Amino acid sequence: MAEQPLAAIILAAGQGTRMKSELHKVLHPVAGLPMLHHLLGSLEAAGAARQVVVAGARREQVEASVAPRGVTIAHQAEQLGTAHAALQARDALAGFDGIAIVCFGDTPFLKPDTIARLRDRLMAEDAPRVSVLGFVPDDAKAYGRIIADAAGSIAKMVEYKDASEAERAVRLCNSGVTAVRTADLWPLLERVGNDNAAGEYYLPDIIMLALADGDKAVVVETDADELIGINSRAELAEAEHIWQQRRRAQAMADGATLVAPETVWFAHDTVVGRDVVIEPNVVFGPGVTIADNVVIHAFSHVEGATIASGCSVGPFARLRPGAEMKEGAKVGNFVEMKKAVLGPGAKANHLTYLGDATVGANANIGAGTITCNYDGYFKYQTVIGDNAFIGSNSALIAPVRIGRDAIVAAGSAVSRDVADGELRLVRAEQLVKPGWADRFHDAMRKKKREGK
Numbered sequence: 001m002a003e004q005p006l007a008a009i010i011l012a013a014g015q016g017t018r019m020k021s022e023l024h025k026v027l028h029p030v031a032g033l034p035m036l037h038h039l040l041g042s043l044e045a046a047g048a049a050r051q052v053v054v055a056g057a058r059r060e061q062v063e064a065s066v067a068p069r070g071v072t073i074a075h076q077a078e079q080l081g082t083a084h085a086a087l088q089a090r091d092a093l094a095g096f097d098g099i100a101i102v103c104f105g106d107t108p109f110l111k112p113d114t115i116a117r118l119r120d121r122l123m124a125e126d127a128p129r130v131s132v133l134g135f136v137p138d139d140a141k142a143y144g145r146i147i148a149d150a151a152g153s154i155a156k157m158v159e160y161k162d163a164s165e166a167e168r169a170v171r172l173c174n175s176g177v178t179a180v181r182t183a184d185l186w187p188l189l190e191r192v193g194n195d196n197a198a199g200e201y202y203l204p205d206i207i208m209l210a211l212a213d214g215d216k217a218v219v220v221e222t223d224a225d226e227l228i229g230i231n232s233r234a235e236l237a238e239a240e241h242i243w244q245q246r247r248r249a250q251a252m253a254d255g256a257t258l259v260a261p262e263t264v265w266f267a268h269d270t271v272v273g274r275d276v277v278i279e280p281n282v283v284f285g286p287g288v289t290i291a292d293n294v295v296i297h298a299f300s301h302v303e304g305a306t307i308a309s310g311c312s313v314g315p316f317a318r319l320r321p322g323a324e325m326k327e328g329a330k331v332g333n334f335v336e337m338k339k340a341v342l343g344p345g346a347k348a349n350h351l352t353y354l355g356d357a358t359v360g361a362n363a364n365i366g367a368g369t370i371t372c373n374y375d376g377y378f379k380y381q382t383v384i385g386d387n388a389f390i391g392s393n394s395a396l397i398a399p400v401r402i403g404r405d406a407i408v409a410a411g412s413a414v415s416r417d418v419a420d421g422e423l424r425l426v427r428a429e430q431l432v433k434p435g436w437a438d439r440f441h442d443a444m445r446k447k448k449r450e451g452k
Contacts, residue, residue, distance in 0.1 A: 005098035006119055007182070008048040009089040010039065012105030013056035013076040018232040024058040026105035027065055028236055031243050032286045033268040035230055036062070038108035040069060043101070045112035046119070050096055052089040053105065081200030082176065083192040090186050099123075100185050102203060103177045106230045108239065110177065114222045118179045121220050129184055129215035130207050132157075133177035137224040143173035144204060146219050154217040157204050161197075172219065174204055175227045184210075251278075267303075279315070287321060305337070308344075326361075340371075343386070355379075356398065360386035366410065368393040385420065 016025030026036035036053070043051055051071045055062045056079055063073045074088045086102050093100065099119050103110060114133070121131040132154070134146045145167050147156040157174060158167050180188065188206040196202070207217045230236050247270075248261040255274035258264050263280045266272075270284045273292035282296050285303025290296070294307050297314030304321025307313065310328040317331045322339030325331070329342040332349035340354040343361040348354060350367035356379050357371045369390050371382040380398035384390065388402050391410030402408060403420035412426040 003123065004119075004181070005050075005096070006046065006048045007050040007093055007096050007098060007100045008043040008052070009086050009093075009100055009102045010036070010043075010051065010053045010105045011082060011085045011102065012036065012062060013054050013059075013079055013085050013088075014106075015057055015079070016106075016231070019236075020233075022058075024055075024061045025231070027061060028230070030108050030230075030236070030239050031247070031266060031268040034065060035108035035236075035239070036065070036105045037069075038268070039103065039105060039110055040066065040071065042110050042112045042115060043103075046101075046115035048101065048115075049098075050093060052092040054085045054088050081194065081198070082203035083189050083201035083205060086203055087186070087189040087201075090189075093182060096182055098182060099179055100182050101177070101179050102185075104229065107175075107177075107227055108230070109226045109228055109242070111222075111226055114220075114226060117222075118177065118220050121218055122179055122181065126216060126218075128153075128218040129180070129210040129213075130188075130217040131179045132204075132207060132217065132219055133175040133227070134172050134219040134221050135175055135224045135227050136171045136221070137173060140168075140171050140173055145170045146172045146174050148172065148219050152218045152220065154207060154211065154219055156211075157207050159202075159204075172221070175222075176203060177227070178203060178206070180206065273309070282314075354382075357382040357384065357396075359384045360388060360404065362386060363388045363390070365390050366392035366394065370395055372397045 012026045019025050027034040030038060040051060052074050053062055053066060053071055054074045054076050056076045059073060059075060072092045074092050076085045076088045099122055101115055101118065118131050118133055122128060142160040144157060144159045145163055146154060147167060147170060148154045188209050191209055192201045192205045194201050210217050225242060228239055230239050244265060247266045248258055248264060251272050252258055256272045256276040256278060258278050260280035264278050265283045267284050267286040269286055271289040273290055275293045276290055277295045279296065279298040281299045283301045287304035288302050290307045291309040293309050295312045300314035300317045302319045305319035305323040307325045308327045311325045312330045316333045318336045320338035323337035324341045326342060326344040328345045330347045331337065335348050335352045338355045340357040342359045343363065345362040346359045348365035352365050353370040355371050356373040363384050363386065372395055373379050382396050382398045382400055384402045385404035385406060387405045389407045391408050393411050394408050395413040397413060397415040400414055401417045403418050403422060405421045406418045407423045408414055408418065409425035412424060414424055414426055418424045
């Protein structure tokens, strides 16, 4: 059967009360990315040309979050069950003729190839009417059960509370993730009733309806870890733990050394080259790219930064968004960079802030140097030329330009440009009063003895 276009219906209308949060449940992040966006990325990778998120409470948060991706929002005003929720996507998919994957916004680990397998199963020669994703958890708990033969043909699906002891002994469970041709989906959803204890319309009922029509329904199995649902802060932490374990293993398999893997925290988009050494207690925020042969020393925080080959970072360094280190550059302990470029071979080894700055090749930034880039209203640029030397405890008051090969003497507050090759020394004249300190101490000790 020819391949058919794919659409996704993501159910995200639940209240998420167990999160106890003003933020919509599906927008809580895993590895710095909202869990919903993890799922949307997988659906895009699987070829979903259309994506509809069904939202209820706080839908404006979801709509704002997914707007840049061109995702449509459908509104479920009343939460009447998963079948009712899926039906709310019908208008958004009007005119779409293909296969719809119905899934859940709180399951961020669903993989593109699993989505593709579920879709492709509908296009097999036996042409099942519905395919559903099943899994075998370590603890089947109260999941609904799938009764199927060895070939995956479903004979029955049953909720745990309605299952017999024999059916409860079956370990194959229903994830709820379902693939149906849209031509079949809407009529099936309309036929779902709510004659159950909760009075809700359940999505799995479409499978039983298809079977009652004499059609075939099949199960596609996948790993239970793909189907972890996140409903509480504890489950969010567990999902983060699982994601980080996988990413650490991938980083090491790709040729990076993690000295203490369990203490390194990656973001969803961290790029790490080969022969990179990452010491303990390093945290990466989103937007980091690290080239080959880089050392990230302990207790550093890196976000939104680009680090070229041969660089050294930290320990106790902070690179903020817009930080860029060119080949062989070095930042040391308690150095912070923000919207700043550190040129090839340049060094800022200690106690320095570089904000809105460009530092030339092989320049040396002394301990305690800061670029004073903000006047309370606007930000200004500092430019430091190649091979310049900035003495310790200097304040460069932007906007200011320090020339090539220039030297700024230690303790200077520089507010005017420094020419190439120039020495700039900005200090008050030293005043010497011999014996003043001795007289002061004598007077103060006397006052203390007299209780004054």
